[in-house]
Structures are given as C-alpha cells and as structure tokens.
Amino acid sequence: MVSFDDAFRRQLHELFVWRRDVRRFRSEPLPDGTIERLIEIACLSPSVGLSQPWRFVIVDDAARRRAVIEDFKSCNADALRSYSGERAAKYAALKLSGLEEAPGHLAVFAEKTDQIGSGLGRATMPETTEYSVVAAICSMWLAARAEGIGLGWVSIFNPGRVHEILETPDTWKFIGYLCIGYPEVECDRPELEQAKWESRRGPDEFTIRR
C-alpha cells in the first residue's frame, strides 16, 4: 500500500508546471542507461487493452542522426513557406528542435498490428493505439523532468523518410522523435509563449458542461 501526502502533491504540481518542451540542450552526455531507464518508466503507462503498442528506437548512429536532421531542415523550410508576413518572420526566428545538440535521440512508434491485448478497446476506436503511445511519451517527459533532464518532442518530419532512415517495420506508425539531454535553462513558461507565438490559455476556454 502506498499513499502520497500534501507535500508530494505540491511537488508533483510543480513538476507539471515546470515540465518544458526543451530545444536548447547543454552538450554534456547523459549518464549511461538514462534513455533505457526512461523507456522502462514509459512502459508503466496505460495502454488500450494493455496492448503496450509503444516501440522505441534509440538512435545512436551518426549517419542516421544526420539524415534525420536533414529531413527536419527540409520539412521546417516547407513549413516556413506556409506562413507569410509577420508570422513567417516569427516562425523563422523560432528554434523548433534541439536535434543538433541533444546527446540523446529517441524515435517512438506505435505497432498497429500486434495481438497483445487481443483487440480489447480498439474495435471501434483503432486510434487508441496511437493514444496509448502518446500517454507513454508524456510519462517519460515528466519522469525526465523530475531528474533535471529535458525532453523535446519533434514532429517536423516526413514520417516515411523517418521509416526509411531508421529501417523500421512497415507495421510501426511514427509517433514522435524525442531529443533528450540537460536543458540550458529552466523555465515555468512554454518557449512558444516567451516568443509570443501563442499563449497558454485557461481551462475555462476548453471546457463545457452538458
């Protein structure tokens, strides 16, 4: 039996407030086994029918990392072209990945065809497979922050190209690419808010009653 006290709850709330999407990393390496430990925590996450559809690729190979960075640059240039005027100038000034600096690279996929869980909960909502993997990434994100480690989620990729670069099975769906390392700065506000791209809104704006 385990229970949590008020002091823990306050600290946990601070963890939620201070978790950040990190794009600026210090160069120092992560202690051996850090990514494996974060994966272990991710595997404690909820998943539809206990299907555990998460699949992880620790990307160590320099040539593959370089290819991933090239794909990001190409997709980011395309994204920039979709904006104009002041928004385009603002977009161009954003730093949207720490791929070059982060000591850890982790690609995360969802296995869509595995029989683990025997389809429970997925018949009418097959997308719950992907939702389960996102839940795992969120666990990892918070666990990393609790240890002073930063995690940055990068989605500015051509998923087909990521598959090619990492030679992953066809049945895996690309969910996200994570940069992992020690953050340069700690902050309690999203970087996109600091850059005046968007601001964090209150829950009332997103909640209705019926």
Ligand SMILES: Cc1cc2c(cc1C)N(C[C@H](O)[C@H](O)[C@H](O)COP(=O)(O)O)c1[nH]c(=O)[nH]c(=O)c1N2
């Ligand atoms: C699915 C998904 C995909 C992305 C992101 C997040 C999620 C959930 N985020 C991070 C996102 O910008 C960030 O979470 C918000 O700006 C809020 O900031 P904090 O996470 O609170 O620091 C993100 N950030 C970034 O710089 N490049 C990216 O490609 C992405 N992609």
